[in-house]
Amino acid sequence: MEYRLRLAKRMLFNKKGSLIGAILAVTIGILVIHVNFVIFQGLYDAIVRDVTDYNIGNVQITDKIDYIEKSDLSLVNWLERIPYVEAATPRLSAHGEMDVVTNGMLIEEARIPVVGVDPFRDIRASTVHETVADGTYVFSRNTMVLGSVLAEDLGGVQVGDSVKLILIDRWGQEQTKRFTVSGLAESPGGQGFDYSAVIHIDTLRDMLKRPSSSDSILIRLNDPSKALEVKDFFLLSFPNDDFVAQTVEEASEKQLAGFRSGIALINLIGYFGMMSSAFAIVTIQMMLVNGKTKEIGVMRSIGARRKDILIIFIFQGMIIGAIGAGVGTATGLGYTFYAKETKMSFNGSLALEVTYNWEKISQTALLSFLLAIVASLYPSYRATRLLPVEAMRTV
Amino acid sequence: MLEVSGLTKIYGPKDNQVRALDEVSFSIEQGEIALIVGSSGSGKSTLLNMIGLLDRPTKGHIRIDGVDTTTLNDGAISTFRNRKLGFIFQFSNLLSDLSVLENVLLPLQISGRDYTEEDAKELLRAVGLDDQISKRANKISGGQAQRAAIARGLINKPSIVLADEPTGNLDSLTSEKIVELIKSMAKRLNQTFIIVTHDREHFGDVDRIITIKDGKAFQDEQMEITA
Numbered sequence: 001m002e003y004r005l006r007l008a009k010r011m012l013f014n015k016k017g018s019l020i021g022a023i024l025a026v027t028i029g030i031l032v033i034h035v036n037f038v039i040f041q042g043l044y045d046a047i048v049r050d051v052t053d054y055n056i057g058n059v060q061i062t063d064k065i066d067y068i069e070k071s072d073l074s075l076v077n078w079l080e081r082i083p084y085v086e087a088a089t090p091r092l093s094a095h096g097e098m099d100v101v102t103n104g105m106l107i108e109e110a111r112i113p114v115v116g117v118d119p120f121r122d123i124r125a126s127t128v129h130e131t132v133a134d135g136t137y138v139f140s141r142n143t144m145v146l147g148s149v150l151a152e153d154l155g156g157v158q159v160g161d162s163v164k165l166i167l168i169d170r171w172g173q174e175q176t177k178r179f180t181v182s183g184l185a186e187s188p189g190g191q192g193f194d195y196s197a198v199i200h201i202d203t204l205r206d207m208l209k210r211p212s213s214s215d216s217i218l219i220r221l222n223d224p225s226k227a228l229e230v231k232d233f234f235l236l237s238f239p240n241d242d243f244v245a246q247t248v249e250e251a252s253e254k255q256l257a258g259f260r261s262g263i264a265l266i267n268l269i270g271y272f273g274m275m276s277s278a279f280a281i282v283t284i285q286m287m288l289v290n291g292k293t294k295e296i297g298v299m300r301s302i303g304a305r306r307k308d309i310l311i312i313f314i315f316q317g318m319i320i321g322a323i324g325a326g327v328g329t330a331t332g333l334g335y336t337f338y339a340k341e342t343k344m345s346f347n348g349s350l351a352l353e354v355t356y357n358w359e360k361i362s363q364t365a366l367l368s369f370l371l372a373i374v375a376s377l378y379p380s381y382r383a384t385r386l387l388p389v390e391a392m393r394t395v
Numbered sequence: 396m397l398e399v400s401g402l403t404k405i406y407g408p409k410d411n412q413v414r415a416l417d418e419v420s421f422s423i424e425q426g427e428i429a430l431i432v433g434s435s436g437s438g439k440s441t442l443l444n445m446i447g448l449l450d451r452p453t454k455g456h457i458r459i460d461g462v463d464t465t466t467l468n469d470g471a472i473s474t475f476r477n478r479k480l481g482f483i484f485q486f487s488n489l490l491s492d493l494s495v496l497e498n499v500l501l502p503l504q505i506s507g508r509d510y511t512e513e514d515a516k517e518l519l520r521a522v523g524l525d526d527q528i529s530k531r532a533n534k535i536s537g538g539q540a541q542r543a544a545i546a547r548g549l550i551n552k553p554s555i556v557l558a559d560e561p562t563g564n565l566d567s568l569t570s571e572k573i574v575e576l577i578k579s580m581a582k583r584l585n586q587t588f589i590i591v592t593h594d595r596e597h598f599g600d601v602d603r604i605i606t607i608k609d610g611k612a613f614q615d616e617q618m619e620i621t622a
Contacts, residue, residue, distance in 0.1 A: 003497075003500075003501065003504035003505075006497075007490070007492065007493070010492035010493065011492050014491075014492050294488070295490050295491075295492075298484075298488045298490065299490070299501075299505075300449075300473070301447065301449055301476065301482050302476065302477065302482060302501060302502045302505065302547070303473050303474065303476045303477020303478070303502055303505045303506065303551075304473065304477075304505050305469075305470055305473040305474070306469065306470075306473075307470075308505065387449075387450075388449045389444050389449040389450045392449075392484070392488065
């Protein structure tokens with residue numbers, strides 16, 4: 001083994017306290033980045049996942065100006081012939097007023113968002129039906145699923161209760177219909193229909209006097225990476241319509257943009273944490289240099305050049321960086337594995353969507369390795385400036 | 396071999412200068428054992444540091460094997476120290492992180508020349524440490540450490556071995572053995588030794604004695620004249 005590397009290793013490993021301190025500094029720096037990534041990127045991805053699963057799909061089709069008037073049946077059938085499309089379903093939304101009457105008495109009335117779904121297609125294209133914790137999903141034209149938050153706001157509506165929905169149709173006329181609550185929906189993080197009432201799309205169309213309208217088509221892909229291809233193919237196929245096709249990221253841009261800025265900020269804080277680790281390495285290596293002053297003097301006296309001393313301490317930085325990066329990455333991966341396997345969530349909120357981002361993991365490990373080397377430069381330089389005759393006087 | 400001429404070393408600021416060496420001149424031939432003696436603070440260690448290129452003189456010249464070492468730059472000085480000079484310190488100064496063998500091999504490794512461990516093992520055998528080669532340097536006795544230091548000082552076959560109080564930290568019995576070892580190695584290898592000591596009696600007959608007094612050097616005959 002190269003004598004400078006051997007000497008660097010021995011000097012470092014014989015000062016176990018310093019070595020452990022330096023490795024811990026690098027490890028903690030990396031772990032902070034990993035934890036930040038797992039939590040904040042996991043939260044971001046979880047929101048994208050739930051928005052995809054519940055509201056938008058991988059690709060969403062809307063109309064530039066108004067409702068989609070083209071037959072939802074023909075559109076869905078056309079879409080489902082694309083190999084990448086697993087399922088598609090129309091959605092229609094409106095706002096209405098709801099009265100809850102129990103024992104002939106008006107308990108509560110509120111203005112609420114209403115979503116119309118095709119129950120048979122929706123369960124293929126979306127998983128929002130899985131959020132129905134109590135009762136069943138919309139299964140007929142006079143049943144309604146209420147979001148749990150809404151049900152609570154309306155005075156604790158239960159499955160089986162009767163509610164009255166009042167809408168204003170396209171001609172300005174008030175339309176009223178009574179529904180039986182078939183289920184209550186509750187999703188972790190509230191990305192589902194927790195704040196809405198869900199009814200059969202045809203019932204909503206009838207009430208709005210819009211017999212064939214939809215305001216969006218939700219498309220679920222069997223390969224989400226083909227979202228752009230499907231979108232472009234769709235738009236090319238309907239050049240004369242006013243369709244807007246967007247991927248989930250595009251459609252939820254407003255919702256996610258702020259979150260992305262937050263992640264960038266958190267990452268920045270993480271990288272500052274890594275810089276702090278570098279300062280810790282500088283301090284620990286300065287201690288190592290001070291502790292080896294006499295040895296440096298001896299080495300210089302027997303012919304070691306400044307370059308040799310520099311290389312020895314840079315080797316130490318590389319050893320600290322390599323072990324620290326290894327331990328830090330292993331610890332970070334352990335945390336990521338734990339978060340993924342336990343479907344980690346905070347206070348019953350949505351479960352984090354944990355992924356192994358190997359590119360980022362490698363970058364973080366490499367960056368911390370390089371930072372450890374950079375951090376060792378100043379102590380190494382200081383070691384080279386020691387005059388042999390003075391260094392050897394050190395006790 | 397070694398020529399020192401007009402060597403002067405002045406420490407401190409202009410208004411408070413200390414003249415540690417004052418126009419010191421002498422020469423030492425190949426294979427000689429020379430003692431540098433003098434009382435504490437007389438400048439003998441300063442002189443050894445100058446000869447060993449560990450410190451630069453204020454004035455004067457040191458020629459080793461015809462090379463004026465006072466003109467060398469830092470890198471050349473390191474190479475010169477490695478190739479032409481061997482050091483034996485009072486406290487052996489072995490690197491505690493390395494084994495005895497690795498300590499002896501270190502000057503060879505620093506030189507970048509091809510080497511075999513056998514060279515070091517042979518020297519360690521010669522100094523009586525062949526059974527200690529794998530031990531960590533801080534796990535052997537003071538006398539053994541000093542023997543290892545002698546082996547390290549000789550490994551590169553230097554022109555001059557400089558020894559600064561090599562027996563100063565040892566008991567009298569071990570000191571005698573070390574002195575014997577140095578003398579026998581000098582004879583065996585025709586090696587020049589320059590030894591700083593405050594106890595000339597220990598070394599018995601040597602080729603040359605240089606006495607430093609108040610920064611000035613006197614060779615043995617001169618000392619008698621001035622006395």
